[in-house]
Amino acid sequence: MTSDLVPEPDPQHIEPTSVDAVAPAAGGDGPAVAADRALTTDDAPGAPIVPGSPPAPERRWLRRTFVVRALGGVSAALAAVVAVPVAGLASAPVGGPLRFPLTAGAIPPTLRTTGFTSLGPLESFPVGQPTLVPATVPVTIAGVQQDAQIAVYVVRPHDQSVLIMDIHCTHMGCPISWSQGAKQFLCPCHGGAFAQDGTRVSGPPPRSLDRYQAVIANQEVWMGPLVEES
Template sequence: MAKKASSPNLSRRDFSKIVMAFLGSIMGAFVGLPIIGYIISPALKTQKIDDWVSLGALDGYPIGTPKLFSFTRTKVNGWERTTNSFGVFVLRKSASDLVVLSNVCTHLSCRVKWIEENQAYVCPCHDAEFGIEGKVLYGPPPRPMDEYEFKIEDGNILIHLTEG
């Protein structure tokens, strides 16, 4: 095999070094590149959620005070069925006017609570406070609480849940 390298400019040793570098790079590439794909692939395949979730009868919610509604969704993550829980505050401003807010703090995703005395949603992590319609009153959150699109069908509230 090494006889091919009989040309005066290329010694047998140099030839074998070139072959080795070449074969080595091929092996490195054929294992290395797939491994990169292997590592990042779960990040590229996330399941989308696009659903209308029922929050029950509109009449079940009091006017003027936010009420928490919790529900879960299950997704497939790898070999597991991951159940995520969601919480929304439903504020009925009048008989038909609603605000539906996610209970996830816009700062670092802690779950906020409605504190009646303060008339505010309070985040337990960094003491942030949000007003009854989600405006930031105090603390580090960068934006108001996230609002859900909603519709009312047959007296039931449905919210539009999207993810991914």
């Protein structure tokens, strides 16, 4: 357009100096374009790749395009053969359904235990004062059965009832602790508070504390699988 009226040197046609060949400025695609043309006409010096009379430039261009695309297809196939099992193994631990409600909120429960584990004799848990109990429970991770160290709060609201509470705040998983004065479980991270039975009292947690099934048998407290919310 106006470049016809104003004779400015076109950067595309500046001869590349040794410096520009290393670090050309924008518009420095000149050499690259030239190189590409050299390849498309395939008149590069040196011994001919294919013996005999060289095919016409147009045919050469077609052949090269075909070979390059075929190589791309082969590479993709090779990559897929390796990538599918690798991605499959790496994602082996993924289990459980997607949670679709956008605001379902908060973290999934920390541990899905299997079977029942004794936490000790019933009389070792005072009524009205939650007790922190370390426990070794069987869990299944990535399909492998193993033991996990966890801690739970055992709560005896009344003489013959027992609740087993996960110690992780349902907001972001910080460890809650029982405050005997406030009669609440308090979270040190963002001020979540839960009542003795695990119900959410205040703060950001979206739901009550996670609970495990609790059974009293032979005067012992047994901890079972996580109680899944419906």
